Amino acid sequence: MHTPEEAEAHRLDSVDPGHRHLFHVPPAEGGRYPEVAYLAGNSLGLQPRATRDELLADLDAWQRLGVEGHLEAERPWLPYHELLTAPAARLVGALPAETVVMNSLTVNLHLLMVSFYRPAGERTRIVIEDSAFPSDSYAVRSQARFHGLDPDATVVRLKPRPGEDTLRTRDVLDFLGAEGHTVALLLLGGVNYLTGELMDIPAITAAGRAAGAVVGWDLAHAVGNVPLALHDWDVDFAAWCSYKYLNSGPGALAGVFVHERHLGDPALPRFEGWWSTEAATRFEMTPVSRPPATVEAWQISNPPIFAMGPVRTSLELFDSVGMPALRERSLRLTGYLERLLDEVTADRPLTVVTPRDPARRGCQLSVRIGVGSANELTKRLRHEHGVIADAREPDVVRFAPVPLYSTYHDCWRVADALAATVEATS
Template sequence: MSTPTADSPSLAAGEAQARRLDESDPSHRHLFHVPPADGGSYSESAYLAGNSLGLQPRATRDELLADLDAWGRLGVEGHLEAERAWLPYHELLTAPAARLVGGRPAETVVMNSLTVNLHLLMVSFYRPAGARTRIVIEDAAFPSDSYAVRSQARFHGLDPDDTVVRLRPRPGEDALRTEDVTGYLAAEGDRVALVLLGGVNYLTGELLDIPAITAAGRAAGAVVGWDLAHAVGNVPLALHDWDVDFAAWCSYKYLNSGPGALAGVFAHERHLGDPNLPRFEGWWSTAAATRFEMTPVARPPATVEAWQISNPPIFAMGPVRTSLELFDAVGMSALRARSLRLTGWLEQLLDEVTADRPLSVVTPRDPARRGCQLSVRIGAGSAGELTKRLRHEYGVIADAREPDVVRFAPVPLYSTYHDCWRAASALAALVGQSTKGGSA
């Protein structure tokens, strides 16, 4: 390794260097509640688990209480008379959600939870016929996605072991290569009905080339959908311009909307209003202007709101609205720029830690191929046990994926360079150097 300069990351340079960087490149940490440290010598945790659950914005409590107060004061009349009237409440989220994912308002809606939305979308967009039956996912897909597509195959009377194709990285590699995905679609695309991949892989933090893979899938005649659970609020998105057929995401990770928070859906405008596209329907699937005519036949609008089924839960929508307002205020381009700086700095610190320890970073080194997550594979021991020690002995909150991956996510909204230094220093202290025969 080269000798660090005064401006380059170094564990030995310590806190002073991290503090200087935080002064010159500050976060918006003051807008969030940061859990107290459970160990170490600091009052706050170094919170690097926003890829699992984002921190609570300070504004959320008052905004949520205001919605609760409206219920107390108005009862049923709150549907029309509350300051944020409940009947059209979901519309407050539409435009900012569309901006965040690069969709148009007619293409974007906040509703339900992620896997429920994926199933509702697959009712419409997974239509196996003839030889075109396959569903393509990545081998390291989040288990919920695997369960969902396998159950969809069974629902259509197909064998999931034959129907679901799991694309794996090349031997000895941890991340999928774009050319391997597009190559498969070029060679086998006439048998593929649906491509459903994670925009950012939950395990490795790899950012897939969404526009290139979407173009390859559509050229092969397949429908292309994306699970953006780890991408939304993490990397810039342009779903409409990329010609994505559909997408779904959760909002409790980088969108900081609370555990189990409401999710989002995108469907490209070319599919909107198509009477031949099957959908499940409910009260909120019909046009708002005629909803209270109580007719027995739905008249769905030519927007993605046709995929809504039930009236939205107001108290669950409030935290999403508060979070989206924050993203609008800060801007995704500014967050991505800071993310590249912050994650790159953590990467260089981890290079120093992993150089002589049984550790390796499995996230792609190319900043364009990752979000703000760096995943570290440990050579021995349990990832879960290591994250417990990080938390209880050093006040560092990271995330484990058993058996051997620890995920660090320096979220640009609230993580600091000091958080990164604390995490790398704690990891170095807990994992012995190979020359000493130590292990995690």
């Protein structure tokens, strides 16, 4: 017997269904529902149903053709990465020449910092947000050390105001206005992994570049989540992973953007390898690289084909549905979950720390819990209620109603389970 609230969730799903049928949803361990309510797509996206057959087709080509698959496969391996370029560029608002899929996120950040973090004189500092993902913190500190600098003095961590959870754009702009002359690199997360805050990328980029700094963005939680226009926003460089909102599988290949004004610049240092030289002359086997005037000059090794297939499949799905439609559904779905959580958090030891303004967030709501641990809470949500969310110790649980496959009923289940679990814990 459905409650009126649960019946309303089902009604909303009937008029705003999303694309759940295109994905495999894990089964629930037991209870009332056959499938989990999966709100952990900001950590690992679900598997598209098309991925398996597409991946098997690439494996079959290897089985049938051996080395000849480089040129004779239905999707030849030699230029395979080019199949991903145009859809990836469309997704991030870039030109194809500015976009490439390669490596993993932090590897790409290091390769980009080889080119774009060039400390000199008083301009040596790297600015990140205090709640940056740990891998970014490790990366920038190691870059400072590589240049013979003290990371504690070189890396600036911008913090929210006392008593606040998110970083105000005004405070970033004020810092750049006052101290931008000391900043060599500004590297922030487009959407903060912990709070789900969407930064004002165009405004911050403009301020950073006006201050003379290079501006890069970690878009791990932004790509496939919010609309982007990297070229028009004049971003210097960006990198992202594709296993979260892009649903390309655990550890999937990542992406890189470099603005066209930097392409072909011989003054930029880069690490080079087999795939850094222009494709037309690659097999002349000369000892000196001839890099193309595109972002492909930042490639090093030939791409792993079986890792590229799932990214291609996912990008085709985004091309088919379109980010504008996904963003509109994201606003509806996340707003619905917010209203439910407002009821749950009232008079309970729970606080939503994600900005309430829909323009300042993607499809994530982070809840700070005031009793127990985040890990223990997510375990109980899963095993007792079939709800999969994501814990960030010590006290934040992240819920991501992904517009491609999450449902209003998933959101209702989350709120119902959270209320029941916190009541039992209290």
